[in-house]
Amino acid sequence: MEAVLKYFAPGDCYEVVFVNFNFFDARCFSIVLSRVLSFQIILGAVMVKVPQIIKMIRAGSAEGLSMLAVILELAALTFTGAYNFAKQFPFSTYGETAFLGIQTFIIWMLVFHYNSQTVIGGVVAAVYSIVLYVFLSGLLPIEVLTFLQSTTIPILTTSRMSQIINTFRLGSTGQLSFITYLLLWGGAIARVFTTIQETSDPLMLIQYCSTVILNSIIVIQFIIYWSADKKKEA
Numbered sequence: 191m192e193a194v195l196k197y198f199a200p201g202d203c204y205e206v207v208f209v210n211f212n213f214f215d216a217r218c219f220s221i222v223l224s225r226v227l228s229f230q231i232i233l234g235a236v237m238v239k240v241p242q243i244i245k246m247i248r249a250g251s252a253e254g255l256s257m258l259a260v261i262l263e264l265a266a267l268t269f270t271g272a273y274n275f276a277k278q279f280p281f282s283t284y285g286e287t288a289f290l291g292i293q294t295f296i297i298w299m300l301v302f303h304y305n306s307q308t309v310i311g312g313v314v315a316a317v318y319s320i321v322l323y324v325f326l327s328g329l330l331p332i333e334v335l336t337f338l339q340s341t342t343i344p345i346l347t348t349s350r351m352s353q354i355i356n357t358f359r360l361g362s363t364g365q366l367s368f369i370t371y372l373l374l375w376g377g378a379i380a381r382v383f384t385t386i387q388e389t390s391d392p393l394m395l396i397q398y399c400s401t402v403i404l405n406s407i408i409v410i411q412f413i414i415y416w417s418a419d420k421k422k423e424a
Contacts, residue, residue: 198225224387227380228282234373235286239293242367243300252304254364256356260298262349264318266342267291270397272325273339276332283388286377339393343400350404357411368412375405 199207203218213219246252267287274284295318302311324330357363378401385394 198222220387224384225282228384231377231380232282232285234377235289238373238377239290239297239370242370243293243296245367246297246300246365249365250304251365252301254357254360254362254366255301256352257301259349259353260294260301262345262352264291264294264298266345266349267294268322268325269338269342273335275326276335279389283384342397346397346401347404350408354407354411361415363412363415371405371408371412375402375409378402378405
């Protein structure tokens, strides 16, 4: 139990918070809050895209999902995970990228399947597995990974904008899951705080700030098209 408490209150904060019961120390409060939020983000990421996957399977359709958006999001998650792994940042500051990556990959394969491109999806899956191994094996110099991480900002922007434009074009959110995007939006907001507190990495901070803005637009689209989607389902 003590080891768990020391994880959430590292250094002298364990003594301050759990021995002296000083819950009003601003520095330690920020650290503990950051660790708790990080744990919740990672725990939530385990299931965050499951509603999206279930909705696609039940409908037997990938309607409303932009293939480009899914591909770019998976690329950004891969770059971010490999960059943080190479920099040896605490897993608590980026662990959700692993779970989000797995679920995004499943969604990608489902898009191939429901677009009658299952064979192509299989080939792509094999190629991606090789690429992922290279990224995590230490074969790439940190300079290359840093450059790739810097590209995640325009990549994620393009990914989200592709989805936003696709939704506007259809006049419907289709098989997009509101729960999934609401959780992604909330998680990105929390990550802005934890990144400032834990790493202060400018690349990660800009990435999460831009993600908050773009996810906000998608959440607003759900609100705008809510009535239209209900009529379509009826």
